[in-house]
Amino acid sequence: MPTRILLVGAGAIGAFYGSRLACAPNTAVSALCRSSYKAVKANGFKVTSPNYGDSMFRPEHTFGSPDEAKQAALSWDYLLVATKALPDVNDDSTLLEGLVGPETSIVLVQNGLGVEEPYRKRFPKASILSAVTIASAVQPNHGSITHNRWTRISIGPYLPHLDSGSTTAEPSDDTATQKNSRLVELLKAGGIADAELYDHAGLQFVRWHKIAINAAMNPSSVLSGGTGNQEMSTDPELSRHLLAVMNEVLETAPKVLGKPLPPKLASAERILGSTKKNSSGSKPSMQIDWEKGNRLELEVILGNPIRIARDKGIEMPRLQSMYALLRKAQENREQAKESKL
Ligand SMILES: NC(=O)c1ccc[n+]([C@@H]2O[C@H](COP(=O)([O-])OP(=O)(O)OC[C@H]3O[C@@H](n4cnc5c(N)ncnc54)[C@H](OP(=O)(O)O)[C@@H]3O)[C@@H](O)[C@H]2O)c1
Incomplete structure (x- = not known):
């Protein structure tokens, strides 16, 4: 079985990293789109990059709504969330309802602090990985991604119980740590040489x-x-x-x-x-x-x-x-x- 990844919010950052993950061996990347659905379903993504040249990235599945993604009844190893983080407008954790299985890790590739909390509250048993990127990318048209510069992405498991000084690991901590290492390996295999592995505090x-x-x-x-x-x-x-x-x-x-x-x-x-x-x-x-x-x-x-x-x-x-x-x-x-x- 391939490692199955669903991009939730396949905009500039989601589709850029999705296009690299799709190059890793035995990895299948799908996309949940909104306004870009028709363009991506028809032609996939065209990605231009100073590092990787011009390439086409065709998601394994392209979904136009969370319901369509649920109906596919697939087991996701990673749900990679790269919507804009607007908790005052939408609670995007609701998009993941029905998609999170026992093997699923939720990866938040978003700027800001506290972005993990709505996901932890809604899916308390899921492993959550927190990611920060300095890459610069835009989506000038639906399905076109321009990567401008930088590729670094730093990823760590989100284990907030450790913040209170508790040294007691929870059973799910090991899973989050292993899934975190695996994701960094996949990114490196997809050409992101500066994908970085961190622990929670780091x-x-x-x-x-x-x-x-x-x-x-x-x-x-x-x-x-x-x-x-x-x-x-x-x-x-x-x-x-x-x-x-x-x-x-x-x-x-x-x-x-x-x-x-x-x-x-x-x-x-x-x-x-x-x-x-x-x-x-x-x-x-x-x-x-x-x-x-x-x-x-x-x-x-x-x-x-x-x-x-x-x-x-x-x-x-x-x-x-x-x-x-x-x-x-x-x-x-x-x-x-x-x-x-
Ligand atoms: N771009 C960068 O260079 C950069 C660099 C570092 C960090 N970041 C951070 O990365 C995160 C993503 O930024 P971005 O620039 O990639 O944003 P973006 O290009 O606007 O992409 C966000 C994507 O999420 C989609 N989306 C939003 N709600 C959705 C929903 N309910 N269902 C399906 N798709 C949905 C949007 O679709 P619509 O087009 O329909 O709105 C859009 O395609 C942000 O937190 C940002 O601060 C960005």
């Missing part, structure tokens, strides 16, 4: 570290009227702001997680330095979503870190100000849209 640090970048760049671009990454990092006042936001996150993470930040993770100064050199003209995804009138991943990038820290008695004043302003701006925009209907 991966949560990687999540906080990515949040330092996302919480600094994403809302600041929207609040400054659409400024690109490099321009923000070279503007005298904005660059001070970015540095201070990143440091706020990197100083909070060890207090929340109860351990020092691993030295291998880049400092705020280093991140800012490399953003200054990045002349690609790129803008953060939140700004691109804002321009399209889409809902923003605000809750997982700003709201959840603030709430997780506050639960431990720690305030994050820079994140809190941006969250309060942007949340209201989004609410006002949604109300204006509704009043035009």
Whole structure:
């Protein structure tokens, strides 16, 4: 039997990693699509990449709805969720109802903190793997994926009972750890040489570290009227702001997680330095979503870190100000849209 993987949310990131996993031996990758269903069902995905060239990726099965996927009655080894994380809009864990069997691991390839919790609550017995990627990809048209640069994906089992200092492993921990190693092997076999294996605590640090970048760049671009990454990092006042936001996150993470930040993770100064050199003209995804009138991943990038820290008695004043302003701006925009209907 092949290893069966279903992409739940086969957009830029889901279809990019899906296309690589489909190259691993004895691995069958299917896709649950929404607006891209017709295009993908007819022609599969065309993926262009500076690393892997141009290729076609035809999912084994292409489903147009969760019901259609359920009716296929297949046993999934991995459900790889790569929708945008919008817990204030949808609870995407409901999409997985009827698809999670005893052998199934749920893999969350999404930005933000706290993205795993809705899945853990709905599927308490399933192994959950948490993944953070720095890859840059877009889906300019349905079924077309442009991979721009970087491939790194870091994956660890999500075992939150270990956060409370408990050293008592649960019986399912071994399964999650083994499924995690297997997924990293499959990604490497599919050509992702920098797929990285982490344990639970290590991966949560990687999540906080990515949040330092996302919480600094994403809302600041929207609040400054659409400024690109490099321009923000070279503007005298904005660059001070970015540095201070990143440091706020990197100083909070060890207090929340109860351990020092691993030295291998880049400092705020280093991140800012490399953003200054990045002349690609790129803008953060939140700004691109804002321009399209889409809902923003605000809750997982700003709201959840603030709430997780506050639960431990720690305030994050820079994140809190941006969250309060942007949340209201989004609410006002949604109300204006509704009043035009
Ligand atoms: N793109 C990047 O470079 C990048 C880099 C690092 C991390 N990330 C993170 O990766 C995650 C995914 O981002 P992305 O850029 O890949 O987003 P994306 O291109 O918008 O892909 C999300 C996909 O999920 C689909 N989807 C949403 N709800 C669905 C449903 N109910 N049923 C079926 N499909 C559904 C969307 O379909 P529709 O088209 O119908 O909405 C879309 O195809 C986000 O958390 C993002 O922050 C992205």
